[in-house]
Amino acid sequence: MKEHWKDEPDDHDYPAAFDYLTLISPEEAASGLVDQLKQAKLTHRKAKDILRASGLKLLPEDNVHVAKDLAKVKDGTALSPVLLVRGHGHPGFDAREDLVIADGYHRVCASHHLDENADIPCKLI
Structure with a gap:
C-alpha cells in the first residue's frame, strides 16, 4: 500500500x-498561527523526521485513528496534508522548541x- 495525498489540507483541518494550538498557546496567538x-x-518532509522533530511516539497500527487512516489508504482515498508549527519564533507561542x-x-x-x-506533504511555519 502506498498513500496518496491531497494538494491542500481539508477545510476542517x-x-x-486551532483547537489544539489553543491548548498550548493563547487564543490570539493560535489564531495568528x-x-x-x-x-x-x-512542502514535503519524511514521516520519520516529523515524528523525531515533534518528540511524539509512533502510534501503533491498531490505534483507532491510525487504523482509520490506513483503511483510507487501502481504499485509495487521498489523505490531507499535515499542519506543522515550529515551536520557536512565534510571538505568544509557549510550546517547547520542538516541532x-x-x-x-x-x-x-x-x-x-x-x-x-x-x-508527507505539509504546511510548515
Whole structure:
C-alpha cells in the first residue's frame, strides 16, 4: 500500500489545528498561527523526521485513528496534508522548541507504518 495525498489540507483541518494550538498557546496567538498555516506553501518532509522533530511516539497500527487512516489508504482515498508549527519564533507561542503537529498526527503515524521514508506533504511555519 502506498498513500496518496491531497494538494491542500481539508477545510476542517484548520479549526482542528486551532483547537489544539489553543491548548498550548493563547487564543490570539493560535489564531495568528492558523492564518499563517493557511497562507503557507506546501512542502514535503519524511514521516520519520516529523515524528523525531515533534518528540511524539509512533502510534501503533491498531490505534483507532491510525487504523482509520490506513483503511483510507487501502481504499485509495487521498489523505490531507499535515499542519506543522515550529515551536520557536512565534510571538505568544509557549510550546517547547520542538516541532508541533497542529493537525495530522495520526496521518503521520499511518504513513510511517507504510514507509518511514515517505515524503508527507505539509504546511510548515
